[in-house]
Amino acid sequence: MRTQDLVATAISNTFRSKLRTTLTVLAIFVGAFTLTLTNAVGAGVSQYVDAQVGALGSPDVFIVTQASQAASADDGPVEYDPNGSAMVSSNQGPPGTTTQALTDADLTTISDTAGIESVDPVRSVQPDYIENGAESGTQYEFSINATSAVTTADLTAGAQLDGGSSEAELVLPDTFVTPLGFDSAEDAVGASVTIGITDILGEKHTVDATVVGVSLESLLAAGAGANDALIAELAEAQSGGIDTAVTSYGVAIAHFDDTLSAEQITALKADLAAAGYTASTIEDQLGAVQTVITGIVGVLNAFAVIALIAAAFGIINTLLMSVQERTREIGLMKAMGMSGGKVYTLFSLEAIVIGFLGSAIGAGVAIGLGSILSNVLADGLLSGLPGLNILLFEPASVAFVILLVMLIAFLSGTLPAQRAAKQNPIESLRYE
Amino acid sequence: MSADLVIDARDLEKSYGSGSSRFDALKGVSLQIAAGETVAIVGKSGSGKSTLMHLLALLDEPDTGTVQVAGKEAKALSRREINELRNKEFGFVFQQFFLTPNVSVLDNVILPLKIAGIRGKQRRTRGLEVLNQLELADKADKKATTLSGGQKQRVVIGRALVNNPRVIFADEPTGNLDTATGAVVEDILFDLNREQGITLVIVTHDEDLAARCDRQIYIRDGLIVPGGAVHSTDHSTDHSTDHTTDHVGTHTGAHNPTHAAAHTGAHSGTAHPGADATGPTASTTPASTTSVGDAS
Known part of the structure; x- marks a missing residue:
C-alpha cells in the first residue's frame, strides 16, 4: 500500500x-x-x-552599589571615615535601609576591575514639573528615571536618547502627550519642553529640553528618559551652584564586555563583591x-x-x-x-x-x-x-x-x- | 508436469492445541491442482476442509508437508513474498461478504489493488472494468451496504478478480444466498474459469455446486477419502448448518463443533453403503486426476 x-x-x-x-x-x-x-x-x-x-537597561550593564551595611549589624558601630561615609537610601533590604554612597575613588576602583569597560555614576535629579515650551500652559508633576541614559525605551514614536549629544534630550512618557497639548506622539517629537526644578536653597530654575521620542509607560522604570546632557544640566541647577565637598552617588552603572559568558559574568560579580561592591545585572533584578x-x-x-x-x-x-x-x-x-x-x-x-x-x-x-x-x-x-x-x-x-x-x-x-x-x-x- | 500445476501440496499435516486438547485437523493430505482446473473440496464441519484451503492459500503454514505455488516452494519464501504472492496470484470469495460498509462499491473492489500499491487512476480504470464485466458498473459509487445479497456477492467476486489472479479460492460462495442468486453467482465463477482460465478452488457443502467442478476432493477426519463417500451424511450436515432456514432449538445445537462431530460420527457408519450407490452420480469426476493422500 x-x-x-x-x-x-x-x-x-x-x-x-x-x-x-x-x-x-x-x-x-x-x-x-x-x-x-x-x-x-x-x-x-x-x-x-x-x-x-x-526599559530597565541593556544586558551588558551592572548596577553597582556599595555592599549593604545590614550584613555588618552585629559587628558593632563602624568607624567614621570623612572621605566615604555619606549614606544613601538603598533599595536592598527592608525600607529605610541605607548603604554607603559610592565616591569617585570607588568609581575608579570599579573601572579598574578587569572586565569592566566604563563606569557612570547615576545622578538622581528631582524636577518639579514639566510644561510645553511653546505654549506655556499647565504645569504637570514630573520625574526623570535616573538610569534612563543606559536603558532602551519602549518607543511609540521618535528615536532613542543620544548619550553623546550635547543637546538636552528627553523621552516623554506617552501619558504626557495629550495633557501637554500635542496632537499625537509624532507631533510631540522634536517639540521643546520646559522642566522646572528647585535647587537646594529653595530657588526655582527652568531647563529647556527637546523631545526626541515618546515611550510607553513602563511597569518597572517609571518617569521620563533624559540623556547625560540634560541630567548634567538639571543636576547643576539642582545644586544651586554649590560644590559639595564629597561627590557621592547611590548607584553607579558599569558597562562590561558584552561578549562575556554567563560564567565570566558571575566571576566578575564575585570580583566586585570581593572589592566590597554589590553588582547585579538587570536579569538578576528581574529573575x-x-x-x-x-x-x-x-x-x-x-x-x-x-x-x-x-x-x-x-x-x-x-x-x-x-x-x-x-x-x-x-x-x-x-x-x-x-x-x-x-x-x-x-x-x-x-x-x-x-x-x-x-x-x-x-x-x-x-x-x-x-x-x-x-x-x-x-x-x-x-x-x-x-x-x-x-x-x-x-x-x-x-x-x-x-x-x-x-x-x-x-x-x-x-x-x-x-x-x-x-x-x-x-x-x-x-x-x- | 509440475510446470502445469498451480498448486502442488504434499503430505500436509496440521494440528491445533496440545496434550489432551490436541486436535489433528489434517493428517497427511496431498493434492495437486493444475492450471485452469475447477476443484471442489467437500466435507463436513470439522473435517479439515477449511484448514486445507487455508494451507493451500498460504494463509497458514502446515506442521509438516510442503506447498508449492506456481513452482515456488512456500517455505522458502519470506513473509513479504508470501503476502505479495497472495496479493497477486490469489483471489478470495467467502460465504460472508466482508465488504467494508460505508465505502463505495468501487473502493471495495479495488482494495487488493490498493494493497498492491497501484496508483489511483489505474485502480479506478481496472475496478470499473471488473464492475462492467459483472454488470455492476451503475453501482460503482453506491455504498456497499445498499446492495442486495446477490449483488454483494458479485462485488466480492469482483474484488477477488480485480488483480487478475491465477486462482480464486471460494469458501461456501453460495452459502448465504438463495438458490436463484446462488446459481447466478455460480455461473459467474464458472464463466471466469472458462473464459479467463482462472483456477477455481471451491470449499462447499453443496453437492450440486461440487458436481459442477471438474474434480471433487472429499475430506473426512483430516484425510482425503474416495469420491462420494460422504455424500449422504453431507445431506444431514447440510440441514443442521443451513443458516437460511429456520430451525428448532435442538437442531441449532449442532452448530457446536463437538456436538456436530458426535452427530456425524454416528452417521458415517450407516452412510457408507448408501454412499457407494450414489457415488457414480458424480460422473464428471475424472478418476485419473484424483489424488488420494498416500500417507494413509
Missing part, C-alpha cells in the same frame, strides 16, 4: 464512526485548547517582561519575577498535559473498539496480502489523524477566542499595563502543541495498532 493511500484510508476510516471520533476529538480538543492558551499567556507575559527589561511567571505557566501547562493524558486513554479506547469492530476487515486485508507492518501503520495513522483533528481545532479555537479575550482585556482590566499583550500566539509554539498532541496520539495508538497488526487472518475470518 502506498503511503498516500494509507493516509487517505486512515482519514476516511476516522470518519466512519463519527460520534465516537467526535467524542475522542473533543477530549483532545480540551487539552490542546488549554495548552495553547497557557503557552500563549507565558509567551505574552514574558514578552512584556522582556520589553520591561529593555525573581520571571521565575514566578515561569512557575505559574509551568503549573498551568501541567494541568493541560494531564488533560491530554486523559484524552490519550480516550484514543486507546476508541482505537481498541475500532480494532474489535473491524476484525473481519483487518483479516481480509491481511488475507489479501497486506503486511502486519502496514496494518500497524494504518491504525497508528488513524490515531495521529484523531490527534491532529483535536489539536488543530483546539489550537484554532484557542487562537480565535484568545485574540478576542486579549483585546477585551487590553482595553479593560489590563489597560493600566500598556504594551501588555496577555495572550501571544507564537506560530512555533502552536505548531509545537499540535505536534506534541500528535505524538501523544501516536503513542496511544501503539497498543491497538499492535493488536491489529498481530491479528491472524484465519481467526479473523472465521464465521462459525
Whole structure:
C-alpha cells in the first residue's frame, strides 16, 4: 500500500464512526485548547517582561552599589571615615535601609576591575514639573528615571536618547502627550519642553529640553528618559551652584564586555563583591519575577498535559473498539496480502489523524477566542499595563502543541495498532 | 508436469492445541491442482476442509508437508513474498461478504489493488472494468451496504478478480444466498474459469455446486477419502448448518463443533453403503486426476 493511500484510508476510516471520533476529538480538543492558551499567556507575559527589561537597561550593564551595611549589624558601630561615609537610601533590604554612597575613588576602583569597560555614576535629579515650551500652559508633576541614559525605551514614536549629544534630550512618557497639548506622539517629537526644578536653597530654575521620542509607560522604570546632557544640566541647577565637598552617588552603572559568558559574568560579580561592591545585572533584578511567571505557566501547562493524558486513554479506547469492530476487515486485508507492518501503520495513522483533528481545532479555537479575550482585556482590566499583550500566539509554539498532541496520539495508538497488526487472518475470518 | 500445476501440496499435516486438547485437523493430505482446473473440496464441519484451503492459500503454514505455488516452494519464501504472492496470484470469495460498509462499491473492489500499491487512476480504470464485466458498473459509487445479497456477492467476486489472479479460492460462495442468486453467482465463477482460465478452488457443502467442478476432493477426519463417500451424511450436515432456514432449538445445537462431530460420527457408519450407490452420480469426476493422500 502506498503511503498516500494509507493516509487517505486512515482519514476516511476516522470518519466512519463519527460520534465516537467526535467524542475522542473533543477530549483532545480540551487539552490542546488549554495548552495553547497557557503557552500563549507565558509567551505574552514574558514578552512584556522582556520589553520591561529593555526599559530597565541593556544586558551588558551592572548596577553597582556599595555592599549593604545590614550584613555588618552585629559587628558593632563602624568607624567614621570623612572621605566615604555619606549614606544613601538603598533599595536592598527592608525600607529605610541605607548603604554607603559610592565616591569617585570607588568609581575608579570599579573601572579598574578587569572586565569592566566604563563606569557612570547615576545622578538622581528631582524636577518639579514639566510644561510645553511653546505654549506655556499647565504645569504637570514630573520625574526623570535616573538610569534612563543606559536603558532602551519602549518607543511609540521618535528615536532613542543620544548619550553623546550635547543637546538636552528627553523621552516623554506617552501619558504626557495629550495633557501637554500635542496632537499625537509624532507631533510631540522634536517639540521643546520646559522642566522646572528647585535647587537646594529653595530657588526655582527652568531647563529647556527637546523631545526626541515618546515611550510607553513602563511597569518597572517609571518617569521620563533624559540623556547625560540634560541630567548634567538639571543636576547643576539642582545644586544651586554649590560644590559639595564629597561627590557621592547611590548607584553607579558599569558597562562590561558584552561578549562575556554567563560564567565570566558571575566571576566578575564575585570580583566586585570581593572589592566590597554589590553588582547585579538587570536579569538578576528581574529573575525573581520571571521565575514566578515561569512557575505559574509551568503549573498551568501541567494541568493541560494531564488533560491530554486523559484524552490519550480516550484514543486507546476508541482505537481498541475500532480494532474489535473491524476484525473481519483487518483479516481480509491481511488475507489479501497486506503486511502486519502496514496494518500497524494504518491504525497508528488513524490515531495521529484523531490527534491532529483535536489539536488543530483546539489550537484554532484557542487562537480565535484568545485574540478576542486579549483585546477585551487590553482595553479593560489590563489597560493600566500598556504594551501588555496577555495572550501571544507564537506560530512555533502552536505548531509545537499540535505536534506534541500528535505524538501523544501516536503513542496511544501503539497498543491497538499492535493488536491489529498481530491479528491472524484465519481467526479473523472465521464465521462459525 | 509440475510446470502445469498451480498448486502442488504434499503430505500436509496440521494440528491445533496440545496434550489432551490436541486436535489433528489434517493428517497427511496431498493434492495437486493444475492450471485452469475447477476443484471442489467437500466435507463436513470439522473435517479439515477449511484448514486445507487455508494451507493451500498460504494463509497458514502446515506442521509438516510442503506447498508449492506456481513452482515456488512456500517455505522458502519470506513473509513479504508470501503476502505479495497472495496479493497477486490469489483471489478470495467467502460465504460472508466482508465488504467494508460505508465505502463505495468501487473502493471495495479495488482494495487488493490498493494493497498492491497501484496508483489511483489505474485502480479506478481496472475496478470499473471488473464492475462492467459483472454488470455492476451503475453501482460503482453506491455504498456497499445498499446492495442486495446477490449483488454483494458479485462485488466480492469482483474484488477477488480485480488483480487478475491465477486462482480464486471460494469458501461456501453460495452459502448465504438463495438458490436463484446462488446459481447466478455460480455461473459467474464458472464463466471466469472458462473464459479467463482462472483456477477455481471451491470449499462447499453443496453437492450440486461440487458436481459442477471438474474434480471433487472429499475430506473426512483430516484425510482425503474416495469420491462420494460422504455424500449422504453431507445431506444431514447440510440441514443442521443451513443458516437460511429456520430451525428448532435442538437442531441449532449442532452448530457446536463437538456436538456436530458426535452427530456425524454416528452417521458415517450407516452412510457408507448408501454412499457407494450414489457415488457414480458424480460422473464428471475424472478418476485419473484424483489424488488420494498416500500417507494413509
